[in-house]
Amino acid sequence: MTLESWASSRATRTSMRGNRRTDTKPEIALRSKLHAVGLRFRKDYRLDLGDVRVRPDVVFTRAKVVVFVDGCFWHCCPIHGTQPTRNSGYWAPKLARNVERDREQDIVLAAHGWRVIRVWEHEPVDDAVQRVVRAAGGAGAAFARADDDEGHGGERR
DSSP states (O other): OOTTOSSSSHHHHHHHHTOOSSOOHHHHHHHHHHHHTTOOOEESOOEEETTEEEOOSEEETTTTEEEEEEOTTTTTOTTTOOOOSTTHHHHHHHHHHHHHHHHHHHHHHHHTTOEEEEEETTSOHHHHHHHHHHHHOBTTBOOOOGGGOSSSSSEEO
């Protein structure tokens, strides 16, 4: 391991390099269920919104609905998110920036007329599918109205 490495150990570096940016197990499970109920979407589709580029995990272009499947560690889940004790000088700002970027993206997306749904990786897939179906329509569901939101900015449970 080189001295410039951000990892606290060789094992940590190997583990972190193995983390996927896309096609995580929770994403695949959600996409599979969404497809099974008849919804069609784009995955990992880049949206250029002025100066901001956003890559939601699932995008319904006609309905203008985006879905992010957020990992508990990477996005500081209030239930399961943990702050690393090793190399905390690196991790604390990195994780805080992830959360800050999430909020910024939610605001920009909403300003451009997109509805944002954020799903925690621990959320039951069927619950997440119900929220997405209400928002994006499909499988006999009507499009969700704005007053159907259960939160502000990115809808999250």
